[in-house]
Amino acid sequence: EAGVAQSPRYKIIEKRQSVAFWCNPISGHATLYWYQQILGQGPKLLIQFQNNGVVDDSQLPKDRFSAERLKGVDSTLKIQPAKLEDSAVYLCASSPRTGARWVTNEKLFFGSGTQLSVL
Amino acid sequence: QQQVKQSPQSLIVQKGGISIINCAYENTAFDYFPWYQQFPGKGPALLIAIRPDVSEKKEGRFTISFNKSAKQFSLHIMDSQPGDSATYFCAARDGNTPLVFGKGTRLSVIA
Numbered sequence: 001e002a003g004v005a006q007s008p009r010y011k012i013i014e015k016r017q018s019v020a021f022w023c024n025p026i027s028g029h030a031t032l033y034w035y036q037q038i039l040g041q042g043p044k045l046l047i048q049f050q051n052n053g054v055v056d057d058s059q060l061p062k063d064r065f066s067a068e069r070l071k072g073v074d075s076t077l078k079i080q081p082a083k084l085e086d087s088a089v090y091l092c093a094s095s096p097r098t099g100a101r102w103v104t105n106e107k108l109f110f111g112s113g114t115q116l117s118v119l
Numbered sequence: 120q121q122q123v124k125q126s127p128q129s130l131i132v133q134k135g136g137i138s139i140i141n142c143a144y145e146n147t148a149f150d151y152f153p154w155y156q157q158f159p160g161k162g163p164a165l166l167i168a169i170r171p172d173v174s175e176k177k178e179g180r181f182t183i184s185f186n187k188s189a190k191q192f193s194l195h196i197m198d199s200q201p202g203d204s205a206t207y208f209c210a211a212r213d214g215n216t217p218l219v220f221g222k223g224t225r226l227s228v229i230a
Contacts (some may be wrong), residue, residue: 033217042125042208042220043163052128056217091162108218111160 002026004111006092012117015075021114025073025094031055033108034067034077035091043091049075050097082118089113122146123211125221132228138196142209143188149211153218154183154194157206164205167194176227199228 005024015018025032030051035043046065048056051072060067064083069075079086093108124143132138142152153168169176169183169192176183182195196203209221 041222042123042210044220045217048217093162107165108163110164114163 003095004092004109005089006076006111006114008114009112010117012027012119014067014119015084015112018078019082019116020076020078021090021092021116023075023077023092023111025092026096026109029094029096029109030072031047031095031097031106032069032075033093033095034075035093036093037089037113038062039088079116082116084118087118089115096105120199122219123209123221125209125224127224128222129225130227132188132199132226134195134199134201134228134230136199136228138194138203138226138228140226141191142193142196142208142211142221143189143191144211145174146211146213147190148213148215150193150214151212152183152185153210155208155210155220157208157223159205163208199226200228201228204228214229 007022011019026115032049034046036046037043047060047067049069051071065079067077091110091113095106095108097106126141146200148170151202154166155163156166157163167178171187174185180197185192200218204227206223206225208223210218
């Protein structure tokens with residue numbers, strides 16, 4: 001079974017530039033998450049999709065971050081314009097949960113992430 | 120606000136020894152406590168998880184101990200091996216919120 005695919009693997013940009021990350025979840029997984037992992041910290045949820053609808057984007061800095069999941073499969077996360085503090089690993093995760101309601105013991109499958117450096 | 124406090128930040132253990140990582144939480148509504156293992160350059164992967172209705176769960180060399188009254192849970196790695204060297208994250212959630220992660224513990228098992 002193929003895992004969660006993410007690209008690019010690394011990205012270096014200057015502040016105020018824009019950047020986009022791509023995620024392809026495990027086939028059949030309806031739920032998709034984007035997490036931000038700053039060096040030395042645990043992952044922090046940015047946004048959650050159920051199929052192609054947003055379930056939770058309360059922690060997404062909407063003035064500069066945007067995300068979409070067209071057709072309920074692939075997803076892209078965009079930052080425009082980037083700031084120095086956006087330097088982090090951006091992780092995509094998926095789960096087989098099909099309902100909008102939380103499942104307590106939901107297992108998340110993470111991709112390897114995109115490491116972003118903003119100079 | 121850090122909802123799950125994890126310690127230590129880093130840990131060095133001799134091969135064959137026991138690795139112990141601790142986490143504490145405040146939200147009594149949390150009812151699921153997983154541990155994730157992350158190798159360099161990889162995403163976190165679920166290692167083991169526990170619900171608060173049991174005090175201990177064991178899977179191979181990995182054991183979670185859970186103390187509901189103290190609002191603490193810990194990961195024990197028995198017979199630690201160099202291949203266990205990774206960063207370990209505790210996490211927690213209730214039925215209405217996504218997972219919240221601790222800051223991680225970097226484990227190094229030396230021969």
